[in-house]
Amino acid sequence: MKVIFNNPVLFKELKLRFRSPKSFNGILFYLLAICLFVFGFIFMTTSSMGTSYFRPSESYILFTLLSFIQLGLVLFITPGLTAGAISSEREKQTLSILLTTSQxxxxxxxxxxxxxxxxxxxxxxxxxxxxxxxxxxxxISPMDFAKVFLFLFVTVLAIGSVGIMFSTLIRRTIVSMIVTYGTMLFLSVVTGFLFLLMRQMTMFGSFTGTGMTTPSPSIVSHILASVNPAMLFASFTSPGIAGAILEVTQVKFPIWIGYLIFYILLTVLSLFIAIKRLRVNMKRSK
Known part of the structure; x- marks a missing residue:
């Protein structure tokens, strides 16, 4: 832990990033957009319902929409922030200087x-x-609020680690960014499509001439649901979706536990590969 916080590379990068006016302008416009969305939603809802108050059920809908906005922010911005961290140093020919330091x-x-x-x-x-x-x-309960932000942080860390890994393995920033975005799309879109496909196959296979039978447990469908961020957040914000996932997979193991296991392992593996491959060319030259 001391090595992480006593890190000159981290302090230097933070100073360069947060001394730029673009960073604070980005935060300003993001907060303006969120405020416009929240107050616009409240105004439109109260106007359409003809009431002067905001119902708890409508508040839960707003919470769900905000959760998915935050998730989209994480999924689509994190690869752009991390996929060029090492490859950009290589393209600027400053990576060799960084590797000769005591870090x-x-x-x-x-x-x-x-x-x-x-x-x-x-x-x-x-x-x-x-x-x-x-x-x-x-x-909204504080537990719902805490779960959303805990899993947002886990997702940020995992996708960021994948971006760092590809930035270390691939020499060109644009290629590294494409591969990182491709990985993100696979985890968030392709797995969801495959889950729906497996659901249709399960429903078709459980149909007999005498009616519907109970489908057998599907481990593959459960794994697909467990690694998909959108499905996890949907299960948090809608109990009906959580029940539908259980009905399809017939596996009672909570998908949020599988999500934590998968993304923590993905983070550790990505960082391990990145650390091992960072100085591979220097070792060969010796």
């Missing part, structure tokens, strides 16, 4: 990772006061 590979990789996702984490934290407006109208 270990672990410090360089973790410094680049945490500095890259720090801006995104700051965006999420800066939006908390606006996000917490849903508590004023009821319908």
């Amino acid at each position: 270990s590979s672990f410090q360089i990789i973790t410094g680049k990772l945490f500095s890259s996702i720090a801006f995104l984490v700051l965006l999420i934290v800066a939006g908390l006061p606006v996000y917490s407006l849903v508590f004023l109208f009821g319908g």
